[in-house]
Amino acid sequence: MGNISVRSNKLVLEFRAQGIRCREQTRLLDTPKNRKRMEKLLTIMEAEITLDTFDFCKYFPTSKRVAKFAELQQRKQTAYHHFNSTDAPTLKAFSETWFNEKEIEWRKSHKQSIEGILESHILPAFGKMKISAIKKQDILTFRAGLAKVQTRTKSNLSPSRINHIMTPLRMLLNEAADRYEFTSPWKNIKALKIPRTEVNPFSLDEVECLINTAPDDFKPYYTVRFLTGLRTGEIDGLHWDKVDLDKKQLYIDQSLVKGEMTDAKNDGSHRVIKLTDRVISALAAQMKATKHLGSFVFCKKDGKHFNYQTISRVIWEPMLKRLNLKYRNPYQTRHTYATLLLAAGESPEWIAQQMGHSTTTMLFRVYSRYVPNLTRQDGSAFDRYIKMKGEIHA
Structure with missing residues (x-):
């Protein structure tokens, strides 16, 4: 919206046209009659600007901005003729x-x-x-x-x-x-608002049931998914040379995306994951089953990598149905891992490193409402700390 201001007791029109901010002084003194006249003029100008029919040179022929608007008009005409010719590109x-x-x-x-x-x-x-x-x-x-x-x-x-x-x-x-050189129609079109990340983690009991329900040759796969928080592309693209059972570590620096091995998602995704004894046991069992087939830790009988869509449809969805669990996409295994670590009282900084997050911000923003100790707001923990005179130990 334009407005009217005053400079040296004369009215000034302020408005924006074709992306240019304009401030044009008139010769009219600041009187009620002249203000009313300028308000009417400004209304007409704004309507023309909205309809893209505004001619700056017609209103302000002596302005120093005439040359700029004349240039824009010429470019507009050139583009108009180009794009409305019979050979204009589709x-x-x-x-x-x-x-x-x-x-x-x-x-x-x-x-x-x-x-x-x-x-x-x-x-x-x-x-x-x-x-x-x-x-x-x-x-x-x-x-x-x-x-x-x-x-x-x-x-x-x-x-x-x-x-x-x-x-x-x-x-x-x-x-x-x-x-x-034409005006893009993509004007003031904002992206749709993205709702908060949907997090619907499984309970520890549900995790145990799902692993037990999985086909025998997929039990190690889901044990590792649930207890390491690997993304789908990271676990499906996991190679044996990234597994160190002696040091109880996984080295994550690549991912399987649409059948192609690529670098990990971002710098934070390059990480070393510490493994629990249960994951070590699952990987040891998997090593006996697939290491002789090729480089992929989890793979088909011919040694080729999994297709995550097929695994989801043939293995994951039937598991949920057998247990009468509401459908959740496989990525919820990662969310489950985060919430279980938080509920267990692990350091948020360590959890963020395990997950491949550069800061702890996402942990508290996305997962805190699923962890009772983090979402309690009655001050009882602080009260207990005061009563113990700061002698609470981890």
Whole structure:
């Protein structure tokens, strides 16, 4: 919204047009009549700015900003003629150019993700449209449609997934707008708000039941998942040369992502995990079963790595059904590990290191409500500490 100010007893119009902040002084004295006149003028100008029909030079022909706005208008006209010609690029045509230029920057897994989004969502909706013809309303309608898409489990796409799908579209439109000098329709479109991370950990009793229910050749796999907090890609990509049973350690520096071994998720994910005796026993049993098959700790009978989607559908989901447990994705094994460590009273700093977090912030933000000792708010622990005169020992 624009406003009216005063300088040297003369009225000044303040507004923003085409991304430029303007402050134009008039020759009108600050009187009620002149203020009313300027308010009416400002209302008309703001309407034109909203409709993209505002001509700065018409209102302020002697302003020092005339040249700047004339340049912007010329660029706009050039882009308009280019994109409304018969050979104007479609989004599909431009996406091919953009993809070929960008793929050198991406990991194979990210490249495949972008390809999937383009083929499944963006190109079917916008592929045949001239890139200049895509409007803000088209984008919002497309996003609203994504909210109605159902997954294999009959649930709607999450806000996080919708944002992930929208990102390549935003990049395409903004890059084209910058390259061909037109105004991107991606204006004031905010990403959907992501709800708090869904954490639904299992109790210790449920963990024991799940491990016992697992097929014999998968008992070590789920023991390690539940008692190390490894991410799916980390455990499925775990190699024997990263396992040191004598030192009771795992060395995590890589992950299996869409069938390809890549570096770990981030710097914090490079870590050494201390193993309990139970995990050591599980890995020792697994060593007898699979070490002769190849480099993967957990693998199929031919030595090839697991497909996490297949394992989830064939092993994980039937386990939950047999125990009449509400469905939770396999990643909850990691959340379970964190909550069990916190409940056991382990140091938050040590837990964060085990999990591959750079700080303890996420631990308290995500997991604290599942640990009674951390969520108690009655002051009893502090009261006991005072009564013991600070002599409480761990």
